[in-house]
Amino acid sequence: MPIIEVNLLEGRAPEAKERLIQALTDAAIDAIGAPRESVRVILREIAPAHFAVGGQSFAAKAAATAQSKIEEDWSDGR
Structure with a gap:
């Protein structure tokens, strides 16, 4: 089996x-x-907070990516 x-x-x-x-x-x-x-x-x-690569959890990476996108949109005037 x-x-x-x-x-x-x-x-x-x-x-x-x-x-x-x-x-x-x-x-x-x-x-x-x-x-x-x-x-x-x-x-x-x-849970994304319980899995990490390179010393950073997926939850932290997702939050950083989202923040970066917000900052990029803000600087582009969107």
Whole structure:
């Protein structure tokens, strides 16, 4: 029985997660001939504040990007 674990940031639509589950299940069936009913998929959603790259959380990076966009729009007179 294949068990596929996926870690991803929170915020995706339920429909997107269902498509991912289906695609991963199909991939296991195609790759190793696993019976569909034996494939297990575990999605673990991580809060952006709990995931970091290069010493900065995704939440902090998103906030900095949003602030930069606001400042850019302000300087452009938008």
